[in-house]
Amino acid sequence: MQRSIVVVGAGPAGLAAATEAATRGAHVTLLDEAARPGGQIYRQAHSALGDSEYAEAGERARKHDILARFQSVASRVDYRPDANVYALFGNGELHVAYGAGSEVLRPDAIVLATGVREMAIPFPGWTTPGVMFAGGAQAVLKSQRVLPGKRAVIAGCGPLPIVVAAQLLRAGGDVAALASLRPLREMLGNPRALWQGRQIFYEGLRYLRTIRRAGVAQLSAHVPIRAIGTERLEAVVLARVDAGGHVVPGAEREIACDLLAVNYGFAANSELAAMAGAELRFDADRGGWLPASDEFGRTSISGLFVAGDVAAVRGALVAEAEGQIVGAAAAVPPKSIGDATMTAALRTALGRRQRHQAFQTAVRTTLRVPRGLWNLTTDDTVVCRCENVKLRDIRSALDAGHSSLNAVKRNVRSGMGWCGGRTCLRAVAALSELHAGIAPPVIMTPRPMVRPITFGAVVAQKKAVDA
Secondary structure (H helix, E strand, O other): OOOEEEEEOOOHHHHHHHHHHHHOOOEEEEEOOOOOOOOOOOOOOOHHHOOOOOOOHHHHHHHHHHHHHHHHHHHHEEEEOOOEEEEEOOOOOEEEEEOOEEEEEOOOEEEEOOOEEEOOOOOOOOOOOOEEEHHHHHHHHHHHOOOOOOEEEEEEOOOHHHHHHHHHHHOOOEEEEEEEOOOHHHHHHOHHHHHHOHHHHHHHHHHHHHHHHOOOEEEEOEEEEEEEEOOOEEEEEEEEEOOOOOEEEEEEEEEEOOEEEEEOOEEEOOHHHHHOOOOEEEEOOOOEEEEOOOOOOEOOOOOEEEOHHHOOOOOHHHHHHHHHHHHHHHHOOHHHOOOHHHHHHOHHHHHHHHHHHHHHHHHHHHOOOOHHHHHHOOOOOEEEOOOOEEHHHHHHHHHOOOOOHHHHHHHHOOOOOOOOOOOOHHHHHHHHHHHHOOOOOOOOOOOOOOOOOOHHHHHOEOOOEOO
8 A cells, every 4th residue: 555655844855755755656745845945955046046056066966966866756746845834743643834724634654854953152242133044144145146245254163154155255245254163174083984075075175265265364263252233233243262162351353244144053953853742862962852763764753754954963965865764764664664675775875874974973073062152142142032032031030940941931931932942942951051050851842833824824724634
């Protein structure tokens, strides 16, 4: 009997999962909130904007390859763009909205390939217009083919700020400074892991060459500590920090700019898995609260699988290989998962995932955020932007003994706004640990709707159907 599979997310993991499941004869529904497939890394602009791209040739080739493979099975996939999955329950009911309507799906298996969101460390002025996530700046460039600012400062840790700075330059932008918390040379401490991803590492070096040729000021161990401006960003103050993340007195510099793009790593979009009741584990270096899963993506909930960065932040190449593995697992009867026939068919994909995961151990050395960096958040700094909750409000709740994330939420409303805590959750957790000495043990309880939808869409909901 043909199995019905719903894949949530059309990035590398979701596209690979949908392609593999369809190839194996499953009835596949692919849901994605974007208008075109590709996810963040392979984001596509509207065809009317032309095909100008600022990524390295290797990334462009990988993008075109995965999209072509998906296109080869597209006639067998029920692909639904502009779809917002806003609830998932342990009984396998998945609630999804499309514009003015919504429906409930009940497939045999669900693959969550929901990826990650960027993580920020709040600092004075970070809500000023002109301050944005580095990936957000990149998304504007990729999807709209416009520069998000005239003069930029890029800051944070890991590879993404470097990539964004280079791509802005290639698009004709002006980058005043690149402030890196940790230099890429830290990856050299693990040469074996580095060798496994040498192609990606060489691409990173070419991005750095673009930055150096443009004469961009590169500041290692520097972070933004203050954004200046009222109606619009006018300047940013950068400061050098020590190994513990504490600001070095007197090591500050102010740089005029109208764009500050920041990234301090990523947090997994695991809310749907948590809502369904899946077991979670916390790993600060790999995305925070992650659904516990095995090598075939199976979670603690029967029929619920995870693939890609939502299972652990490891990059697009791991996500693609894992998507193929998990798509195959979701498409077969549960008793066949992991048997000799399936393992033999997936030998190449399993090997690719292992190889690319090894490379990610080197990448993670550049993504570690020292605890002291959270001291950049002052009492007057807004932490929850939706509800305008400041650090002093959170500290008052902590001082009153409200140490869990749910308790802080109930008392000061952090996480109750438009984003449902997606932006502030990791910050509230880290600041709670810093100021109260308590690491919140569980994720803030996700509630429908994990994505904002209209009441009209809920009212117009269709009856539950098998996907």
